[in-house]
Amino acid sequence: MSNAWLVLPVGLFVAVLDLYPHPIAGSLFSDTSQADRSRKGVLNTDSLPTRFGYGKPASAVQITPLDIDVRPDGQGLPAGSGTATTGAVIFAAKCAACHGAGGVGGPNGSLVTTTPAPGKRTEKVIGNYWPYATTVFDYIQRAMPFSQPGSLTNEEVYSLTAYLLTANKLLDEKAVLNAQTLPKIVMPAQKLFVPDDRKAGPEIH
Amino acid sequence: MVKPDSDGDQPAKPATITRRTLLGGAATAAVAVVQTSFAKGLQISIPQVPDDPTKQMGVPPGKVGTRSAFEKLAKNASDISSRSPLQDLYGTITPSDLHFERHHNGVPAIDPAKYELLIHGQVERPTVFTLADLKRFPSVSRIAFLECSGNFRTGKETMSPQEICGLTSQSEWTGVLLSTLFREVGVKPSSSWFLAEGGDAALMTRSIPTSKGWNDAIIAYAQNGEALRPEQGYPVRLFLPGWEGNTSVKWLRRLELGDAPWQTREETSKYSEGIKGGKIRQFSFDIDARSIITFPAYPVQIQKGWIEIRGLAWSGRGKVSRVEVSTDAGKTWKLAELQEPILDKAHVRFRHLWQWNGSETEIMSRVTDETGYVQPTFAQLIDARGADTGGYHFNPITVWQIKPDGRVLNRPENFR
Numbered sequence: 001m002s003n004a005w006l007v008l009p010v011g012l013f014v015a016v017l018d019l020y021p022h023p024i025a026g027s028l029f030s031d032t033s034q035a036d037r038s039r040k041g042v043l044n045t046d047s048l049p050t051r052f053g054y055g056k057p058a059s060a061v062q063i064t065p066l067d068i069d070v071r072p073d074g075q076g077l078p079a080g081s082g083t084a085t086t087g088a089v090i091f092a093a094k095c096a097a098c099h100g101a102g103g104v105g106g107p108n109g110s111l112v113t114t115t116p117a118p119g120k121r122t123e124k125v126i127g128n129y130w131p132y133a134t135t136v137f138d139y140i141q142r143a144m145p146f147s148q149p150g151s152l153t154n155e156e157v158y159s160l161t162a163y164l165l166t167a168n169k170l171l172d173e174k175a176v177l178n179a180q181t182l183p184k185i186v187m188p189a190q191k192l193f194v195p196d197d198r199k200a201g202p203e204i205h
Numbered sequence: 206m207v208k209p210d211s212d213g214d215q216p217a218k219p220a221t222i223t224r225r226t227l228l229g230g231a232a233t234a235a236v237a238v239v240q241t242s243f244a245k246g247l248q249i250s251i252p253q254v255p256d257d258p259t260k261q262m263g264v265p266p267g268k269v270g271t272r273s274a275f276e277k278l279a280k281n282a283s284d285i286s287s288r289s290p291l292q293d294l295y296g297t298i299t300p301s302d303l304h305f306e307r308h309h310n311g312v313p314a315i316d317p318a319k320y321e322l323l324i325h326g327q328v329e330r331p332t333v334f335t336l337a338d339l340k341r342f343p344s345v346s347r348i349a350f351l352e353c354s355g356n357f358r359t360g361k362e363t364m365s366p367q368e369i370c371g372l373t374s375q376s377e378w379t380g381v382l383l384s385t386l387f388r389e390v391g392v393k394p395s396s397s398w399f400l401a402e403g404g405d406a407a408l409m410t411r412s413i414p415t416s417k418g419w420n421d422a423i424i425a426y427a428q429n430g431e432a433l434r435p436e437q438g439y440p441v442r443l444f445l446p447g448w449e450g451n452t453s454v455k456w457l458r459r460l461e462l463g464d465a466p467w468q469t470r471e472e473t474s475k476y477s478e479g480i481k482g483g484k485i486r487q488f489s490f491d492i493d494a495r496s497i498i499t500f501p502a503y504p505v506q507i508q509k510g511w512i513e514i515r516g517l518a519w520s521g522r523g524k525v526s527r528v529e530v531s532t533d534a535g536k537t538w539k540l541a542e543l544q545e546p547i548l549d550k551a552h553v554r555f556r557h558l559w560q561w562n563g564s565e566t567e568i569m570s571r572v573t574d575e576t577g578y579v580q581p582t583f584a585q586l587i588d589a590r591g592a593d594t595g596g597y598h599f600n601p602i603t604v605w606q607i608k609p610d611g612r613v614l615n616r617p618e619n620f621r
Contacts, residue, residue: 048343072468197486
């Protein structure tokens, strides 16, 4: 996938960083008046130690179970794999009640691109609005099924992701989805996303 | 028909007032029909009141205070959110139990004794903090608003400020500056983004620029002088002044420092908005300036004579500079009075005295913030973004129609 998006927003905030000097340089808010400190609730670094020593070092045993997030570059994807065929069975059993048979309709909304009825707006779904395929895995893993969040195995999450990407015509039915193949999928909506173009001042954005 | 919020909120239902809520420990003596915010007559109980309260012993002090049973304050709730009754509030602090809510899989029950905040990733010292640890650090308190970026509704005349934009509230938030914790764990200069993750059943996540963490982010454990309410993230939430409410992740359990955004479901498919050319704007964090007249507003009916027009104004980009009020459908504008103190990224009260002569008109307010941004009209916003924009970061001037009989009705806008 393209890395352009991972770079763009970072650049956007360089200016902000310049306004607020990096505290490791020892100049945190040193250009801020006492009145401003009071107003903004920032600390006077004159008496702020480098460290307080509160808290306990976090071990891998503590971090690993919580560190489930997945990035577009694939960082965080677990071992395992899945296919759309397996995903279809899981979807029918655990997802269709909320998202409709085949991911269309349902009380909590469609997940698959359909042709809108005449005069109706196109529904925003995975196939036409989500910019990154990795987000599908990440979100299913952390939040689904709604009534039993966190209950799916890695294989089940890969399979459901494969099924939804296939249903949206973004993945071949026979494809095996895993930590290597998932980040390579380029979503159609990715090219539509742009960083915040609003800025302070009179202009309406 | 009320248009749902862009993040799937449901049309408002009239709030139900329970007998238990109203009794407040007093005996029931009478039944009265009262006018609610929704202009529906509800038959409710009111407490027994002596003819002369000075001739009867009052009740002794209690362990907690209670709101008068005569005050009918209530949020109106959908399955996923509830809205502050802006038209029923005074000043600028929202009572904590009336602060708006928005959550993604209910309010979790978290034992503060077992609570931990993990900070890891691009840091020198991955660390776990207990609640007691967090409270040992130097603390800060800051009065600031919090607003859902999907805080926009239109579509019918009979809508109160609560229904139009009740997803904004204000509190004094207390906690430890995130910059203090960043120093403690040794955030590496290579980190440009961090992931904030909630400990709710949705494991809500947002990617936040690390610069905001260094600037003014607060790891908050208290609100309006007491521990956070569960609905507001008990025991610990992130609070990002001036930024869209969704980024102030509640029930915060983990911060991971990294060098790129995670592109979570919330920041891609939800909190993003259509702009011109078929593009989608993302990471639009700042709340643009907005104001609304909260009195007179639907459902009140006014009488001829002097009326103090009152309302709220705010900006996520800094201080409110001025608020103007028009009582002639936008033909002329007059400066409103602002109630001090005028705080940075905070709700400000405005007032304007007006003599209504009984003729039909429209009244409205517009705010200007210290960056020079002037609150736009609905038409100006659609012109800037295109008709497919959706309801995120949609902050138009709210227009109230004054009818000859004194009714005050929202002017609906034509929104897809």
